[in-house]
Amino acid sequence: MSLEEYKGVWVFLEHRDGQIVPVSLELLGAGRQLADKRGVPLAGILIGDRVRPLCETAFQYGADQVYLYDDPIFADYRTESYMRAVIACVQKHKPETILYGATSTGKDLASAVATDLETGLTADTTMLDVEQETGLLQASRPAFGGNIMATILCKKHRPQMATVRPKVMKALPPDPERRGEIIAESLPLREQDIRTKVLKIIRETQSKVRLDEADIIVAGGKGLGSKEGFQLMHRFAEAIGATVGASRDAVEAGWIDHAHQVGQTGVTVTPKIYFAIGISGAIQHLVGMQNSGLIIAINKDPQAPIFQSCHYGIVGDAFEIVPLLIEAFQSAVGKEVQYGGNI
The missing domain is CATH 3.40.50.620 (HUPs)
Structure with missing residues (x-):
């Protein structure tokens, strides 16, 4: 050759x-x-x-x-x-x-x-x-x-x-x-x-989770600590009209279904706004969201790699910061959003 x-x-x-x-x-x-x-x-x-x-x-x-x-x-x-x-x-x-x-x-x-x-x-x-x-x-x-x-x-x-x-x-x-x-x-x-024949094409039922089409994604990671802690992501997403995403660690811990996973072994996304909450910022996750329009990170660890890849970073406890954000958004739209169960 x-x-x-x-x-x-x-x-x-x-x-x-x-x-x-x-x-x-x-x-x-x-x-x-x-x-x-x-x-x-x-x-x-x-x-x-x-x-x-x-x-x-x-x-x-x-x-x-x-x-x-x-x-x-x-x-x-x-x-x-x-x-x-x-x-x-x-x-x-x-x-x-x-x-x-x-x-x-x-x-x-x-x-x-x-x-x-x-x-x-x-x-x-x-x-x-x-x-x-x-x-x-x-x-x-x-x-x-x-x-x-x-x-x-x-x-x-x-x-x-x-x-x-x-x-x-x-x-x-x-x-x-x-x-x-x-x-x-x-x-x-x-x-x-040709050895194979197409007999019938059956369209799969589309999942209601469409991370690749979302304009705003609220993604949580292992920093949220538990399945109960991860419910904060659902509350935040409902308050701002976002779709819930997750890191591989959160999915493997059983806190949320794999359909929500962002990253190398999940979905690649390009929303207008991406919240990375309690996510350290491993390369596996970054490759799935690094082309987002605006990346906002919240993490207790000031040395977390995610702060090298975000546009705005907040160092602090997500369980203190996110409720304040929810309150601020609810005040801005003049209504309260009640969280009523699993999404």
Whole structure:
């Protein structure tokens, strides 16, 4: 393999219900920066049935080209059919880097492609950069339980690949005037060649906890001491119209369900306001909320790492400070909020 043959940055364009999913648009923003640094095109690879109109969305969000597989055989995601399309396109056009969203589809596809192409794959990446001269992708992610950040390199194989968690990168503002090149591809693939069949798609009932869509999050950690102490977060959230979040320690202690967990093994969030209460600020948690618009930390320990990552910090006892905040907010809106049970 000659590494010099491989040029360009690609993004796998995942789509659902006739729309490109947000993480793919975010990756076009990240990919645009990598491609510009290298002086190479940014391309999307789009696979599906009757998805050609989505190419225009990709161009608006930064893509120069889209490699398009548009065929009824790709109507539903199946590992084998999508993998064959990606591999055929890679072998034909030789991209240097491919980015996938760290969704169930993206992770499944990326691992299958990496195995067949015998190349490297960095999972759950939170930071991306590239060496301008060599094109070596620098994919960074938390390691050893979130205690350190590791930068992973793929020096001897191409393409370099990474999955990136939703909400970590920023999408570019769409430009409706932007245009690009559609490169139509095809694959001589028959239904009988695919071992899996989609019989029925059953939509899961959506959880009422939507941390990734919340504008305000009140997150509690082990500093709250107990399940009873954690109820203060519910009271505070109800008073200000927020969603309750939690650190891994609080979830593992059984104080709240895993659906509320923010961090590397939970949900990545980007609210307008994030309250970190009784949370020390381990890397595992920080990677899940560091892109919040405004971070406010409350902790008794003045040396807590969270104070290095917040915009405003209050050193003190949460059980003294939070009730004062609740009272202040209630006074501001001219009403009292009664807490009536579990949320």
